[in-house]
Amino acid sequence: MSLSIRNQISGTVLSVTPGEVMATVRVRLDGGQEITAAITLEAVKELGFAEGAAVRTLVKSTEVALATGAVDGLSIRNRLPGTVTDVTTGGAMAGVKVAVAGGELTAAITRDAAEDLGLAPGAEVTALVKSTEIALAAV
Amino acid sequence: MSLSIRNQISGTVLSVTPGEVMATVRVRLDGGQEITAAITLEAVKELGFAEGAAVRTLVKSTEVALATGAVDGLSIRNRLPGTVTDVTTGGAMAGVKVAVAGGELTAAITRDAAEDLGLAPGAEVTALVKSTEIALAAV
Amino acid sequence: MSLSIRNQISGTVLSVTPGEVMATVRVRLDGGQEITAAITLEAVKELGFAEGAAVRTLVKSTEVALATGAVDGLSIRNRLPGTVTDVTTGGAMAGVKVAVAGGELTAAITRDAAEDLGLAPGAEVTALVKSTEIALAAV
Numbered sequence: 001m002s003l004s005i006r007n008q009i010s011g012t013v014l015s016v017t018p019g020e021v022m023a024t025v026r027v028r029l030d031g032g033q034e035i036t037a038a039i040t041l042e043a044v045k046e047l048g049f050a051e052g053a054a055v056r057t058l059v060k061s062t063e064v065a066l067a068t069g070a071v072d073g074l075s076i077r078n079r080l081p082g083t084v085t086d087v088t089t090g091g092a093m094a095g096v097k098v099a100v101a102g103g104e105l106t107a108a109i110t111r112d113a114a115e116d117l118g119l120a121p122g123a124e125v126t127a128l129v130k131s132t133e134i135a136l137a138a139v
Numbered sequence: 140m141s142l143s144i145r146n147q148i149s150g151t152v153l154s155v156t157p158g159e160v161m162a163t164v165r166v167r168l169d170g171g172q173e174i175t176a177a178i179t180l181e182a183v184k185e186l187g188f189a190e191g192a193a194v195r196t197l198v199k200s201t202e203v204a205l206a207t208g209a210v211d212g213l214s215i216r217n218r219l220p221g222t223v224t225d226v227t228t229g230g231a232m233a234g235v236k237v238a239v240a241g242g243e244l245t246a247a248i249t250r251d252a253a254e255d256l257g258l259a260p261g262a263e264v265t266a267l268v269k270s271t272e273i274a275l276a277a278v
Numbered sequence: 279m280s281l282s283i284r285n286q287i288s289g290t291v292l293s294v295t296p297g298e299v300m301a302t303v304r305v306r307l308d309g310g311q312e313i314t315a316a317i318t319l320e321a322v323k324e325l326g327f328a329e330g331a332a333v334r335t336l337v338k339s340t341e342v343a344l345a346t347g348a349v350d351g352l353s354i355r356n357r358l359p360g361t362v363t364d365v366t367t368g369g370a371m372a373g374v375k376v377a378v379a380g381g382e383l384t385a386a387i388t389r390d391a392a393e394d395l396g397l398a399p400g401a402e403v404t405a406l407v408k409s410t411e412i413a414l415a416a417v
Contacts, residue, residue: 002277018228019369043143073347075391090159091297113353128229138141158298175287205282212416214321228369252282
């Protein structure tokens, strides 16, 4: 299966915390970062996600935000530091590529945001992704 | 690849409208509904999506909203009428299963929303999904 | 129309910036805040959104992040300062209600995030929403 989802980074499940409806799954990415995915409990059960399982984390480009400064006191669990490698600008949106440890991310943000942040190749950024926006694939 | 993404409905690409960064892809689902996915232009090119291509539409449960009445004047492009088949309630969230033409959807909404709407098996609802929340897989 | 989408705040369109497939719509909320929605150009055309139009902004709870400190250098366009009024905790997720000028927001975040940020009634927070997560309804 070939997916339109641009952001796919491999990792290993560290832990699973089940709720009644949702579950949070901690994953250590191959680049060393730790991320949290909030997925349905049903998906966890069907796919048998458990400690040690090899997974791929999937994030749509429209779900990736970028920060240029320090990130503190934020509910967004997932923060991947990286360096901008490319910026493509359209009429309303901009596509920003970010090299992170273990892979590359694409963020689709508004053109205004890209301009306000002065994003250009070489810029240091932190990619931010809400836990509810991360899907997992068993590999 | 087994995905945590609960909602996967097969369909056929009707048209692709490219922008500079994003593209919108119209898909007719096997159940007859038409949906629009806003994905990166890069994904369209790499996966070769074009009229007639067989695809699977993928939507995370957390991206599905539900409406119980008529839906008018709403920017959300994708509206799948269906019937609630199951509601699971947790402390903060609720998982709602909806039978639609051609398949089944799961919506992860707040418990408050499920209660306020009086969702229970048999309820007629319309599942709503923003175009930016739909990913496509080549099949 | 009864929607599961918890967050609905009324406002007035300030401007529309069309791209080829997406458009950004600036809205001044009744509480005075300005927000940006990135929706499909098709939706803008069909609904006739233009300067002065009365709209309702719609955001799913799972799309709202919360920050307790200063928010700088962030690509997320929409930042609504407010005060936590209620926190409901489930096994994996937490629902946080935030009073903002002109209304109330619900954020569905991970329980871990709610605990790490020490969210409790009275806490001052900024609600953050990516532009791609905001839908608009004509009113």
